[in-house]
Amino acid sequence: MSALPETARSATANTGGKAAPVSGTALIWLDGKAPARFEGATLGVPWPRGTVKPVGDKTPRFRLAGAGAGLAMQSWPLAYWPDGSLKWTAHAIAGGAPAGDLRIEAGAPASTPMPAAVSVKETADGIVVTAGDIVWTVPKAGEHLIASATRAGRVTMRELKLVALRQDGPEPEEGGSVTRQPFTGKVARVTIEQTGPVRAVLKAEGAHSGNGRDWLPFSVRLYFYAGSDSVRIAHSFVYDGDPARDFIRGLGVTAKAPMTDASHDRHIRFAGEGVGVWGEAVRPVTGLRRDPGQAYRDAQVAGKALPPMEGMAKPVQAGLQWIPEWGDFSLSQPTSDGFVIRKRTRAGQAWIDSNAGTRTKGLAYAGGAGGGIALGFKDFWQRAPTQLDVRGAASAMADVTAWLWSPAAPAMDMRPYRAADGMDTHEEQVAGLNITYEDYEEGWDTPAGVARTSELQLWVLGATPSHQAFSDMAEQVANPARLALSPQRIHQCGVFGDWDPADAGTPARKLIEDRLAAQVGLYIKEVEQRRWYGFWSYGDVMHAYDEDRHMWRYDIGGYAWDNSELSTDLWLWYSYLRTGRADIFKLAEAMTRHTGEVDVYHLGRFKGFGTRHGVQHWSDSSKQPRVSNAAYRRIYYYLTADERVGDLMRELLESDADLHKVDISRKLPANAARAAAPGLVNASFGTMWGSLVAAWLTEWERTGDTRWRDKIVNGMQSIGGLKRRWFASAAPYDPGTGKFMGEGDHIAISQLNGVFGVVEMSSELLTLVDAPAYRRAWLEYCRYYNSPKEELVALLGKDPGGRSQIDSHSRLTAYVAHHEGDKALALRAWRELLGSSGFLRGGVFTRRVDGVAVLRPLDEQPGVSTNGSAQWGLAAIQNLALVGDSLDEAARAAGLVS
Template identity: 55%
Template sequence: MAISRRTFLVHSMLAGSAMAAAPVLGAVPPKLRRRSAGAPPVDAEIVWLDGAPPAVDEGQTWGVPWPRGTRKTRFGLRDASGQALPVQSWTTATWPDGSIKWTAHALPAGSGTGGALTLGPGKARAPASPVAAAWRGDAIEVTSGPLAWRIGTSGPHIILSARHGARETLRTVGLVATSQDRPGGDTEESIARQRFESEITAATVEQEGPVRAVVKVDGRHRGGATDGAGRAWLPFSMRLYFYAGAESVRIVHSFIFDGDEQTDFLSGLGLTGQVPMTDLPYDRHVRFAGTGDGVWAEAVQPLTGLRRDPGKPFRDAQVAGLKVPPVAEMAAPVREGLPYVPLWGDFTLSQPNADGFSIAKRTRPGHGWIDADGGTRANGLGFVGGPAGGVAFGMTDFWQRHPVRLDIRNAHEDAADFTLWYHSPDAPVMDLRFFHDGMGMNEHVAENEGLDITYEDYEKGWGTPHGIARTTEFTLWALPATPTRERFAAMAECVARPPRLVPTPARIHAAGVFGDWSLPDRSTPAKAAIEAQNDTLLSFYREQVEQRRWYGFWNYGDVMHTYDADRHVWRYDIGGFAWANSELSPDLWLWLSFLRSGDPKVFRMAEAMTRHTGEVDVYHLGRFRGLGTRHAVQHWGDSSKQPRVSNATYRRIYYYLTADERVGDLMRELLDSDRTLVHVDIGRKVGARRPGSAPPGGTGAVTADTPLRDGQIFLQFGTSWCSLVGAWLTEWERTGDKKWRDRIVAGMTSIAALPKQWFAGGAKYDLASGRFLGPGTEVSVSHLNSVFGAVEINSELFDLLDVPAYEKAWLDYCVAYNAPPAQFAALTGSRDRGGRNLKEGHSRLTAFAARHLGDPALARRAWAEFFPGEAGLGMGIAARKVDGPAVLKPVAEAPKVSTNATAQWGLAAIQNLALVGDALEEAWAQSGAAQR
């Protein structure tokens, strides 16, 4: 099996070679291929993302890459002292020769507290108390030590019960949704409200243990016979993760909005359950996590602060969450007066926005609420129970995903109810209607003119949320007793900032995965300057998320597209300049920056973006299924629906690093998304312009010159085909099914066979065979064709497949794109008609060609294209503070910065350093950037 030059270098590095990551150009002949040696796995160092073991760890799953040729083997895990740890391992991807490329591993709860871990060949140690999942009658039972969970396979309850030893601690966990037919707040006289509960349609055991068990539950929300008229909608999928030694279950829940935004206004979404209460009222405890390690802790029947003192042992025990001494030992006045001490049954923590939460309680329905306390940002964890046991319930990204709420009800009764509202019922309803009435844009000519002024690609009926989704993570603990305040605070930190294990950047880089990137190198002034600017931009965007409050249920994880320096705000209300929706690949910039640095802040920002853009910006059912929505004021509002946004290339790094099954599902959904383009013509508006009007911006659309037959579509190479390749490549790696490889190769060979190859921009495409049909005789170069993951996916294709004709076609395109007009004309046989924008970002095409052709002149040209900042950022980016009456609150701004330019500058910087870093210093000196 042939392997690429990169793989040869990787094996040399792992063997201890001192060879540099970016060798001198021309030192190794391009496309040098060697046969796989079948090397054994090399030990991988695994570290905690945040730099130290967490105080509470409920079990871990992480991914590890391996260089091509690594033989399949059993894996063992050792801590820093060399002690063997339990581990469960499975393969998540293979190289073309069948050797392992990615594996996933699971660690029991509380096992990795000794710092860095080492994974390598060896026998896996079994956990002391394994977790096991199996069908038991009409339920799935998961056992781990003293805990037994029963998972429903039909009906409304996802978790039927959880027992801790002989005691039932938790029961009847399910989903709840409420909606109304009008938004309210206008002039409506009456509003019809409905309540829906989860209804399971399928349940599957995906992993049985012994370290990790996974159960997947699918379903929908159904109304009762009188409430909701039996309607079934809002389909959901939910995975429940159980780890050996854990007292919790981690839940990854996703739902799809499949309603009518004109009549379906969601007013509440929650996860609810019951907690049996057997302790006496004064031994029943309620806990809410505040900010940091803050804890709000009270009892259902307080014994402190009374006019009569029950005695210090009673007060101390209740405050600590312990069982108080026998009532007979209580001071007589308090014992006799207990019937007159109120029982507080209902408690609520409400976080309506990112800046404040409040806690209130009442005795029971029909009586007034009493304000208890408040703060800024709650960590999203509650508890109800007592010394005999109880339940802690939490939600990750709690305040970031506002409006949210934690409810405890009937804590004074035999069973308390809790609800994690991931959209709070006391907030305004979700109003997903389009934000304007069309303003007379009823045909393509007017729509194009609207696009020309606001950059919004509007079309009536296309800005629908029908089919978008959202994923939320919950954690439920079935506990034998009330946790101490210190443990509860640590549990809250575990929910708010889930601990993660990851391979080191050096280990990931040495495996040769994810294309062209190198480890940070600040050894020269030029390299240090580029690294510093990348760090500055990463920090700037993190700060913008906070300063601009880019939070909320549908928004968290995305960033804005373009800045308005006059208003000192991002253009949140201006057409296509608002939410970025993955435009020009900020997702990849964040992930490659993390791979290089291992920075936990970058990881969490990239994770939030992956969760958002793969769910909210993509359609999961309906007429646009498999396509994403171009950047707009509302995430789903733009009428340009394209594969470039649903792009699996943006998800695969997160998937392989975490083995996250939900993201795996999202990528698998895209395998046949090209068929959606049969009835969604991306280029439908291109020819509908008044003479002399500006062309529509941002669609990157080209159209076919000849009619299409059934089973054919017109497909752009970069924005569409390369995006689809990301899904097919991932599926080939995950399953080994060669039909996906063959589909990719069919596209590659047919592009190479076209007269103008990549310069044609797109061509007729046969859905059945995956081949481009032509004609491909005209040059049509778009600045968007290679900025949606095309560069990254082609880098991987070069490494994985040997298709010389295609490789030459892509390298020709890379050489020509930024070439001077005369050279462009000579290379393409066509005069330069414009459209070659984003020179700075496209310098990485030149660098790619330089590396693979061994051409030092192209390397110098790449840096000459990168430094001036033409249609990009250039060097020397700095933010300035704006305060006073010019703004609502003090903010930092960098008017020159846009997300398009940032993402492409960052990707070009990272890839140019990896590809032609040896040519940097000369170019730096000549560019004048050093002086700037």
């Protein structure tokens, strides 16, 4: 990797002068305290430029200190600075870590042997992963993700595999019938990605197979941690069916638990509400007409083997055979607001209602005193309809299944929500767009190619867990313990551009910080208040509000689901970076999981592109890279080292080569400025090129491959070489070289060019590459976008119009003010931000609405817009970092503080 020249002045406001080693790397628990149970975790750690050098081709050695001294830690590189020094490293920490302070420091790891270290051994037809006394056998191909798992020599789990149910039509509305077909995951290949000693990772790829057909391609990663008796499963699949005839009736992960104990020593557990646990035996001895004795009742409730039978009351001994054995158990969560538990003795007999509740953390156990398995998945009630099943618990082998889509629910309906309704031409479709804000085009509202990732956990246990232990396990499923860094520690390293840790130290800063907190808090509350849940929808938020109905515009074309419009994802991630708040992290994480999977196509003609905001996540016919934008994923990737998100960003590296397949401007009037020669495609600088560079930057950082850097620089320098530079707005683009072509002598301004991550990416790039022509062009654009009309006319010769969102573009003014040391521009930037009507109206104003006007009492913010919330938030964050020293003066001049 070759070093690049340093630029004249850093464009990253949080990097002060020459980089210095960080003073310490203290790890903190994201939720503020150590968990009761810890199954291991991985986090990313940044380093200032030039301070941590690789040793040859190897990562420098790191170790845990503090209470973690003596524990092993596995480390590897995630990203490099242009000079070849480490920018990000990843660190895997074993399960069972102590609750005290943990720190990462340079140096040789402790020499203390690590108990339960993970090792991987490859054979001709399989892979064996050993973690302590658990041995996992993974075939290289076939139906099983894991063929078996033994604990202390006992086979405790068999045949972990994927299952799906296909239905050939929707639920019959009046008579009629449908048929169903079962499918089983068929693994085509397994890749060993890490081999321990703290973390081993295997990636299995294949498709669901059955009835002579393969569909629903998947990739599944298996994560094994030292000190843990579980495997974490990251399950990703792509919907590739015909929505008119391929309805998913069930989608799940299933495993078998050998049931070797007597039926009265076999136990089922389900996570209940909160910390609650539902637990019963296959053959109960409590509640009988005859009392077996206190010791027997206590043992069974605790999940332990009953004392010797000779001590049991004689009438119960003699009558055990007449007590029904309950073989099948089911917990179904049809909605986010309720679940029900039922059981039956066997197939063909009636189900009996047992209990019910609101929300469960989503974990089931089946086994006996000699051991068993627990299986569950994250976001269980948030992604309803979901289900957990145990079948055959009274037989020699029980099946435990986690249904990501419950077969008890109606089949998943992926059909378009509307028909053409007369919109047969582009002219008619544009007319419709002008009414509903939806870009409709028949055949473009397809779900074929969208994906979803789910996170599961499977334990192989040596005994039935106590209620408390099972409750702690359920908490780890629903809310995995995460280690994180403080905002200050991340900020020291100059990563992610212009931001600084939250600081309410002056009255004016408190005014800004309070509004930033209130805006994020509003959306955190709205997720629950509006029930923004469901298999495909959880993680997204709505776009615009209808205060007449006291509802978000969920059914009005392009005003419904947000789909990353105007960088909502970035707003949440920068809000987390500044505050370290767990609730913001979790909202941003859910959004990253959603927007990178559901809103983006992973195969087919739209592969690499995302779908503009709409009633369904795939319903709008505008397919653009501004939605698939890697800038929305990379912060999460670097904070967590999540491999699936890394895959998603790599999917986008060549997507510019397909821009010609989807003409985004096809419905607009002909415009000579948009004409492009064969082999070229007209591309806007912000919504298209600016949405592509994040993938190239991330790949350059991850691999050191300079072709991606060169492609970025080609684009930057060629924009700077156009006659009108950034004010050309768009130009013919060559995907082969990354260069813009032509004279660029036309003038156009679009507020959309600056609101899909290009501002943040430009801030980073100008600290990493030497692109003087682009620097001049960008500073020019930043100075004049919000300038008085006469100044813009003096520069361009005319007023092209198109300028709007003055407050969100105040960060452009702040950027040039910071880099040119212009105090007057700094004050102008604050006037642009503070002068927005929303701010002067009192910030985030909410009101209570109840009674017959609404479905349930709620708090609403009239006129709320996610566009405005995200962009105002991003502008405020960047302004604080760039020109925060001018805020108090500007706020006093505006009369906002005294």
